[in-house]
Amino acid sequence: MVRVPAYPIWICKGLKRANMTRPDVREVKPVDYGEHVQQLRRCANDPLSISGMSTAAGDSKFPTPKPPQSGIKTVLQYTGIPPSWLDKRPSLPSRNWLIFLSVTSTVLGYYCYDRTESKRIRQVYVDRVKHLADAPLHSLACPRKVTVYGSKWPDDEDHDRCMKYFRKYVKPIFVAAAVDYEMVSGRRHGDLANRIAEDIKARRRLDAGIDQSPPNPMNLPTLSLEQLRRQELEGGIVIVGRPSFKEYMTGLKRGWTESLEKVDKEEMLAMELGSDGRFDEPSEPDTVPVDLGDIDDEPIPTVSKLAPSKSLSPAFTAPHLRAEQSHSPASSSSSDRKVDPASMIPPPTSIPPHPPFLLVAYLNRIGMTQIPIMIWDFFNERERVRAGAEAAYALIQNETRPFQGPPAPNGKFVDSEFADGPSPAQPYQFESDTDLDFDKAAEPYFGKSLTDFVSSIEKARTSYYKELPARLETARALARRIREPTKDEVKFPPLTEVELRAERLKKELRWRNDVAGWDVIKPETEVAWDERFRDVLKVFIKPTSLEEEREVKSDSS
Secondary structure, three states, X not given: OEEEOOOOHHHHHHHHHOOOOOOOOEEEOOOOHHHHHHHHHHHHHOHHHHHOOOOOOOOOOOOOOOOOOOHHHHHHOXXXXXXXXXXXXXXXXXXXXXXXXXXXXXXXXXHHHHHHXXXXXXXXXHHHHHHHHOOOOOOOOXXXXXXXXXXXXXXXXXXXXXXXXHHHHHHHHHHHOOOEEEEEEOOOOOHHHHHHHHHHHHHHHHHOOOOOOOOOOOOOOXXXXXXXXHHXXXXXXXXXXXXXXXXXXHHHHHHOOOOXXXXXXXHHHHHHHHOOXXXXXXXOOOOOOOOOOOOOOOOOOOOXXXXXXOOOOHHHOOHHHHHHHHHXXXXXXXXXXXXXXXXXXXXXXXXXXXXXXXXXXXXXXXXXXHHHHHHHHHOOHHHHHHXXXXXXXXXXXXXXXXXXXXXXXXXXXXXXXXXXXXXXXXXXXXXXXXXXXOOHHHHHHOOHHHHHHHHHHHHHHHHHHHHHHHHHHHHHHHHOOOOOOOXXXXXXXXXXXXXXXXXXXXXXXXXHHHHHHHHHHOOOOOOOOOHHHOOOOXXXXXXXXXXXXXXXXXXXX
């Protein structure tokens, strides 16, 4: 045995000199060169044994030929793809991959099915009404037109939510049937009720002859007032959501009940705010000594505490002033007795025909607790598509029924205040299921922050009036040049006294309108009702053909 060290020779020599042994020294057997020489000789005599196989006769073996490759592999092997990729066989994924693929494929498949079904449902209703768009129309005639009302949903910053719902689910069917529409929305609570009330009052003033219809400056052929109202009755009114329904009924009642006198709310509020003393200057005590300097022994001018002197006798009055003096009391007394004739017109005992209602249920989910239901609704879009299409189809088919109001007391309406004259509106508290309970189940979904809506406004008002005296003092000091403005006041000039008055008027008007609007739509408030609405209001219903089709499908299933 020859020991061959694993380290260089000079290191091994040094180790031997130090009489040290290495445990990693390996033993190498001597090479037998005679066996290699015999193999070379056999290869020279028998070339077939070059591959190292046995040279005995009949013992030689040839390599097994590979199976021919397919056409695709033959082509792809020249594209640079590794051959191992072409021969690789697919294997079953791991457990984690199986879970991931099953979950994602299920969710994606359900989403695709829902959207495909939504398109199919919408297309079914479009095919039912699209023949109406091909009907010929006179050159001076107008297509059927409806008015859509949508108010702000409580506790939602986007005031246009109801209109977005209408445009996404109801509008496509109207467009397919060539039905025109006009959208009216409210940016804040109560805006919709105020607009409807003002529109009805304008109509009453026009019918009473107080106002005149606007002239036609272009002298073009237009529809008369009777034709426009007939077209309005042929159309309809679309109300989206419970808040919109409450505001519409409140505006309808106020429009047919309140006086026709035009009242400027901003002017009345400005007069009320001007008399509350918020902008009055603080009174200075009279005991404070004042240095008047040298006044040359002249009397100090003081405010007279005597009553104002009476007017001079006509004998001591110039001739050209006697006529004005004699006519001024009469003119002032006549102006005091002047009354707007519109305020003398009582509310009508009955109201004219009203366009039918299309009540579209709408629920806006807000809050963290509603997120699971929002996810469920995201994968059930077809239900909202079907509801919107059915509502639009009901309006297009124009099948109506009377509006179901609360039961009438004793079969007639009597008001003690107007027992001898025309009876105005009277609210009712009811417990039976009527059309006034439309979409009442959506009220519990109003935001919880609205429970202290009024208190939050009062808190903002208190904070504003607490800071107002300091801001007013600064504005007056700068206006009267009592002091010089600071650097911050130069960069950001504070509001003047006039601007502070305008700001206060704007804030008070918004706060009061918000409180009044919230009082209309809050869950504790019932829907406004008037006995004059009975037998006048109508509601669109689902066509009988659609109901029969549903019954057939339910029976077959």
